[in-house]
Amino acid sequence: MRSIRYAALALTTMTALAGCGTATATAEPGPATSAAGFPVDVTNCGRTLHFEEPPSRIVSGWASSTELLQALGAGDALAGQYNTASGQVPGVPVIGENAPGREQLLAARPQLIWADGAYLFDGKQLPTIDDLARQGIQVMILSGFCTDDATKATVRDVDTDLDALGRILGRPEQAGRLRAQVDARLTAVAGRVGDGPATPVAFLSTFDGQFYTYEGVYSDIARLAGATNVYSGVLPAGSYFAQMSVEDIAGRDPGTVVYLLGAGESEEAARAGLSRSLPTVTAVREGRVVFLSQSGTTNLAGVASVEKLAAALHP
Incomplete structure (x- = not known):
């Protein structure tokens, strides 16, 4: 998510940017009860991500992404967070105030990285997405930031990511409930706004x-x-x-x-x-x-x- 880092981090890492808004959705506690429905293939930014079972170690590259994983009940699987200069979620290990180093990232032993963009995975700062996949590490990009053109991102990109994460985590029902809450919240806003x-x-x-x-x-x-x-x-x-x-x-x-x-x-x-x-x-x-x-x-x-x-x- 290079563009959002420019807009909400590149400017603000110099001043240490504020944390993300707090989600009001109800979290679903505890790990997924089974791996029913696995293996699964999920399409993200034109790539296919394959999971034999729900990932038990996840690294998140944006505070609101960490919050959403917690809202889905996957808090116990969070192995690290980075870009914490833009917002830090308490209780999750920090592996980088900005971008993580290669050693920091791999030391967290992630099975899934939910990244703020593909720009870090250039083979220099971090291994490429393909290299990580060969090591059994899948990279999912925020769906609104599949390209460097962040002007195309929308609020309802959360729907796409909830659908994908519901399948990846083996929690489609929880994801569905959160999507329903998003629908209800935005419908309520539309009613408040009127014509x-x-x-x-x-x-x-x-x-x-x-x-x-x-x-x-x-x-x-x-x-x-x-x-x-x-x-x-x-x-x-x-x-x-x-x-x-x-x-x-x-x-x-x-x-x-x-x-x-x-x-x-x-x-x-x-x-x-x-x-x-x-x-x-x-x-x-x-x-x-x-x-x-x-x-x-x-x-x-x-x-x-x-x-x-x-x-x-x-x-």
């Missing part, structure tokens, strides 16, 4: 005194929450984020700002920074600022971001 006009919002974050805005899945979060991203279609083709000047933001004068918090960044400090830098912007002047996590875009965290934004815009 009124979309609210223009600007997604902003800061690093080193500069403002950045975001496209891709954030525009989908806005759409589902009854809003429209004022920077949608403005960024260069394929760009997931871009630096924006104070003058550009002030010229667009968004009525609502969705501020994406980085690690260790408090709402109070962010609000004060906005007041200093964008005092003439209507949203800042009138206090219409909604705070989300920069990394709360994928899996159940993306659904939670939709809910939070919709609740703020449509109380």
